[in-house]
Amino acid sequence: AQSVAQPEDQVNVAEGNPLTVKCTYSVSGNPYLFWYVQYPNRGLQFLLKYITGDNLVKGSYGFEAEFNKSQTSFHLKKPSALVSDSALYFCAVNTGTASKLTFGTGTRLQVTL
Amino acid sequence: GAGVSQSPSNKVTEKGKDVELRCDPISGHTALYWYRQSLGQGLEFLIYFQGNSAPDKSGLPSDRFSAERTGGSVSTLTIQRTQQEDSAVYLCASSPRGQGNSPLHFGNGTRLTVT
Numbered sequence: 001a002q003s004v005a006q007p008e009d010q011v012n013v014a015e016g017n018p019l020t021v022k023c024t025y026s027v028s029g030n031p032y033l034f035w036y037v038q039y040p041n042r043g044l045q046f047l048l049k050y051i052t053g054d055n056l057v058k059g060s061y062g063f064e065a066e067f068n069k070s071q072t073s074f075h076l077k078k079p080s081a082l083v084s085d086s087a088l089y090f091c092a093v094n095t096g097t098a099s100k101l102t103f104g105t106g107t108r109l110q111v112t113l
Numbered sequence: 114g115a116g117v118s119q120s121p122s123n124k125v126t127e128k129g130k131d132v133e134l135r136c137d138p139i140s141g142h143t144a145l146y147w148y149r150q151s152l153g154q155g156l157e158f159l160i161y162f163q164g165n166s167a168p169d170k171s172g173l174p175s176d177r178f179s180a181e182r183t184g185g186s187v188s189t190l191t192i193q194r195t196q197q198e199d200s201a202v203y204l205c206a207s208s209p210r211g212q213g214n215s216p217l218h219f220g221n222g223t224r225l226t227v228t
Contacts, residue, residue, distance in 0.1 A: 032213050036219075041221070042222075043204055043220050044206075044217075044219040046216040046217070051214045090155070090156065095213055099161050099211065100171075100172070101146075101158075101217060102158070103148075103156040105154065105155035106155050
């Protein structure tokens with residue numbers, strides 16, 4: 001069975017500082033990894049994905065994530081946080097044969113001035 | 114273009130009543146998913162439709178839950194004899210072909226409150 005762990009319920013960052021939101025996964029076979037963001041009263045929006053190739057993936061709004069196979073991690077990063085980045089972030093995993101995307105429990109990012 | 118549309122956006126119902134939640138996926142998307150989002154629980158997979166294949170119902174929590182997809186497009190999630198623990202946000206998503214490497218496109222969800 002596939003699973004995702006987001007060990008932090010909340011991450012607090014000052015605007016302008018770098019941010020990291022952690023994600024580790026467990027899956028049989030090669031993983032397909034995703035990050036989504038959810039703003040209040042909205043559905044989830046796709047940020048970026050890792051399927052194959054370069055371990056560093058760049059996505060929307062200046063976010064990037066690094067795939068680390070040995071540590072089974074896919075941490076989300078941004079060099080300089082904005083207050084508008086405050087939202088709920090979900091990591092998710094799938095494989096080529098799985099029909100469903102499995103999500104973590106989410107991490108709330110709070111960026112303050 | 115139009116995204117995934119869900120209705121109603123909010124639904125308050127009394128315990129024991131039946132409810133129907135509707136999802137209109139992006140035109141041309143053959144894969145459709147239902148997830149449930151409860152406070153602090155992340156997203157729980159409920160059911161997956163792909164084209165004309167038999168749906169993957171492995172996430173439905175009880176036989177009070179059912180879903181159908183008519184004509185390969187609109188889907189309805191039905192909860193019978195609602196219970197308070199059914200209170201959650203129900204999210205629908207679609208993707209072009211349901212392949213594991215395709216991102217899902219989510220609707221804004223239906224917030225269900227069972228009183």
